[in-house]
Amino acid sequence: MFQYVTPKHGKGFQAQPKDGAMIDVAALTKLYGSLTAVQDLSFRVAPGEILGLVGPNGAGKTTTLRSLAGIIQPSKGSIGIAGHDLARDPIAAKGVLAFIPDEPQLFDYLTVTEHLQFVARLYRRPDAVARIGPLLAELELTEKRDALSTELSRGMKQKLAIACGLIHDPRVLMLDEPLTGLDPVGIRRMKATIAARAAAGAAVVLSSHLLELVEQLCTRVLILQAGRLVALGSVAEIIAERPELSGRGLEEIFLTLTGNG
Amino acid sequence: MRRAAFYLLLCTARNRARRTLRQMRSPRYLVALVLGLVYLGLVFFGQRHRPMAQGPFTPQAIEVGGTFLLLVLVAKWWLFGAERTALAFTPAEIQFLFPAPVSRAALLCYKLARTQILILLNVLIWTFLLRRGASGVLGTGVSAISLWLVFSTISLHRLGVALTRQAAVEHGRAGLRRLVLPLVALAAGAGIVWTTIAGLDPLAFAEDPLAVVAGAMATPPLAWLLWPFRLPLLPLVAGSVGEWLPRAGIAFAILAVHLAWVLRADRAFEEAALAASAYRADLLKRLRGTGYRAPDRPSAPRRWFRLVPEGHPIGAIVWKNLTRVARATSPGLIAMIAAAAGIGLAVGLFQRAENPVILTAVGMLALTWGGALVLLGPLWIRADLRGDMEHLSLLKTWPVGGLEVMTGQVLGSAVVLTTLQGAFGVVALAALGGIGAPAALTPLLTLTGAPLALTALFGVNLLAIAIQNAGALLYPAWVSAEIRPGGIEAVGQQMLTAGVSMVLLAVLLVGPLLLAGGAFYFTSGGLGVWATFPALVLGIAGMAIEAWLLLDWLGDQFERSDPSLN
Numbered sequence: 001m002f003q004y005v006t007p008k009h010g011k012g013f014q015a016q017p018k019d020g021a022m023i024d025v026a027a028l029t030k031l032y033g034s035l036t037a038v039q040d041l042s043f044r045v046a047p048g049e050i051l052g053l054v055g056p057n058g059a060g061k062t063t064t065l066r067s068l069a070g071i072i073q074p075s076k077g078s079i080g081i082a083g084h085d086l087a088r089d090p091i092a093a094k095g096v097l098a099f100i101p102d103e104p105q106l107f108d109y110l111t112v113t114e115h116l117q118f119v120a121r122l123y124r125r126p127d128a129v130a131r132i133g134p135l136l137a138e139l140e141l142t143e144k145r146d147a148l149s150t151e152l153s154r155g156m157k158q159k160l161a162i163a164c165g166l167i168h169d170p171r172v173l174m175l176d177e178p179l180t181g182l183d184p185v186g187i188r189r190m191k192a193t194i195a196a197r198a199a200a201g202a203a204v205v206l207s208s209h210l211l212e213l214v215e216q217l218c219t220r221v222l223i224l225q226a227g228r229l230v231a232l233g234s235v236a237e238i239i240a241e242r243p244e245l246s247g248r249g250l251e252e253i254f255l256t257l258t259g260n261g
Numbered sequence: 262m263r264r265a266a267f268y269l270l271l272c273t274a275r276n277r278a279r280r281t282l283r284q285m286r287s288p289r290y291l292v293a294l295v296l297g298l299v300y301l302g303l304v305f306f307g308q309r310h311r312p313m314a315q316g317p318f319t320p321q322a323i324e325v326g327g328t329f330l331l332l333v334l335v336a337k338w339w340l341f342g343a344e345r346t347a348l349a350f351t352p353a354e355i356q357f358l359f360p361a362p363v364s365r366a367a368l369l370c371y372k373l374a375r376t377q378i379l380i381l382l383n384v385l386i387w388t389f390l391l392r393r394g395a396s397g398v399l400g401t402g403v404s405a406i407s408l409w410l411v412f413s414t415i416s417l418h419r420l421g422v423a424l425t426r427q428a429a430v431e432h433g434r435a436g437l438r439r440l441v442l443p444l445v446a447l448a449a450g451a452g453i454v455w456t457t458i459a460g461l462d463p464l465a466f467a468e469d470p471l472a473v474v475a476g477a478m479a480t481p482p483l484a485w486l487l488w489p490f491r492l493p494l495l496p497l498v499a500g501s502v503g504e505w506l507p508r509a510g511i512a513f514a515i516l517a518v519h520l521a522w523v524l525r526a527d528r529a530f531e532e533a534a535l536a537a538s539a540y541r542a543d544l545l546k547r548l549r550g551t552g553y554r555a556p557d558r559p560s561a562p563r564r565w566f567r568l569v570p571e572g573h574p575i576g577a578i579v580w581k582n583l584t585r586v587a588r589a590t591s592p593g594l595i596a597m598i599a600a601a602a603g604i605g606l607a608v609g610l611f612q613r614a615e616n617p618v619i620l621t622a623v624g625m626l627a628l629t630w631g632g633a634l635v636l637l638g639p640l641w642i643r644a645d646l647r648g649d650m651e652h653l654s655l656l657k658t659w660p661v662g663g664l665e666v667m668t669g670q671v672l673g674s675a676v677v678l679t680t681l682q683g684a685f686g687v688v689a690l691a692a693l694g695g696i697g698a699p700a701a702l703t704p705l706l707t708l709t710g711a712p713l714a715l716t717a718l719f720g721v722n723l724l725a726i727a728i729q730n731a732g733a734l735l736y737p738a739w740v741s742a743e744i745r746p747g748g749i750e751a752v753g754q755q756m757l758t759a760g761v762s763m764v765l766l767a768v769l770l771v772g773p774l775l776l777a778g779g780a781f782y783f784t785s786g787g788l789g790v791w792a793t794f795p796a797l798v799l800g801i802a803g804m805a806i807e808a809w810l811l812l813d814w815l816g817d818q819f820e821r822s823d824p825s826l827n
Binding site: 118 | 568569570571572574576577580581584585588589651652654655657658659660661662820821823824825
């Protein structure tokens, strides 16, 4: 039969964090034939925490994020999202998360408002329709509410993709290069939005090559290299584990740990 | 340029072949390839052992059908513009070739060389389908050359029309004058065709339409009008090699004239190619999934359907796909088709006593289009997963089960397809009913049976669309991801795809047909023609069960799919 999970009426899917972790990744491994994209990766993210996911090109960041979002299935290991096992209860898990990719995925034939109405219906959040106006205002999209996505600039498309991710009030937020295409004002607003969501109790995973952004926003950092975890913790925790990195910024730490320093 | 172009074509072909071979490492692709080859073999050998007269492609049918098809195509290109993809280059070709120190003629030659790949592939397919080489006096090679002449001439003519029309637009009033002569010739041609149709003997036409049309074609002035369109086809229907040689010579001369015409293209070429490439990119997006062509001048989009905030997500997915179809369809085109059908019906009904041919033609045309939609509609209407392949990652993040996603996707196309078929059915019933055929369809039976028949048609469409979506999901690498110059020379490939899909659909329909046939057999004694009703109900039930099982399996496949491997 159809898996019609009935969330609490109009309030969406429920988050039930397990042992205080909104994201619980255990021994995540993803293989593509003989290629190991991610190997034995384990970490947890608590509500209100912003985890920065960094690594060189091909390190496995996007594979990790896509596995967390339920787009691809891990070869081994488990992923818990807000207390729901992503493999066993994908609908409830996906119901509380939002994944915002680096390249906005929009439907050319829907307007800005229709995108948000569509997402609200998919996530069974009729109450979210009332939030469309304020969200559009927050992201400076009000004037474009009746425009088709094809009529938007790259930055506006990115804002709309972000709005679609936020409309159902996710408890877990995953962002892949969220500042791509945004102007300086948009970047500032985006940073504020991410911080506000974390302050409201959402667990955030942010993947970016902009180490300044990661250093500025994230409470902890996870450094990946060739699919393996190289370091995990706040900058202070990483330095405490490796005293030779003392006095260095995140950029230098990253370059040293990934063998480019 | 010649060496560079050759290098580009060679590397592209080699790398594409390598990629295809790599795909064969997947057992799923390998099995599909083997099955495809078996199917091709069956088509080839099946045709080979069948006497010529039994096949649909008799020389007379090829000559009559082909001539009229060419006439219609050429008229369409001159009146409404040739398919713009005929001039299209890929974005990479534009980036590398257009700013390069390459002459316009060299660019055109490169374009023609690329088109030849598609033409040669379809020559191969049509050589099999027409079975000329296997049993006729003409050998396979001679048949292939004849087909190549036809397809190449068509392709060049389309390119020439596209360039001429673009040049006319670029050169303003002076350029538009160049179009006067072809348009006057078309108007005169339309008059001759109309006069000839009106003069046909209805009784003889009903008995043997092909012979009547062939006779009319041989009588002036229609014979003079169609003569240029028959010439490229004549080598294909030659009865001997001696007959073929002079005909082929003339066809080669026509091809050479076309080539000279196209190569003398003026400055319009670059502009036309860029416009066509932009159109191609847009069409590609449509095929790959984004579906909608942004209007040149943004205006508030039409709101055909409203999405209510509460309800099952399947409804939202269907709404999304219907909105896409509604916004991607030109209201002007729909109005034009509806007006043409309405006028044809009105004129036919008014003159049915004196000339029933008009009503018959309208009815047969509607039936043909309805039938074509049953066969090819599932390939053409792509308001489903095939249109969302680019968004597969996004779809997988939705908190919606695989069965729901696939049901929503398949329903969209099935609804659109059934609506179109229903519309053609209504026109066909009105036209053929106007001349008293078919006699068995009493008004009561028609009114009561139509909803049930439409439901059955919807069931067939649901299964056919589900098969297409299964293809997209299981073989994403084979989903049409490239726009090639289309047209009649590409129809062979479409026929093969449609053929494989039809075989699968036929297999799925065996069960429901047995159920329906059994019900009709056991109840027709008592119910007469009304036994159709229990038969249809049982058939629909059988299709519903199969659709459910198929969609459940597709949902499972969707959940297992890995977009990063596509």
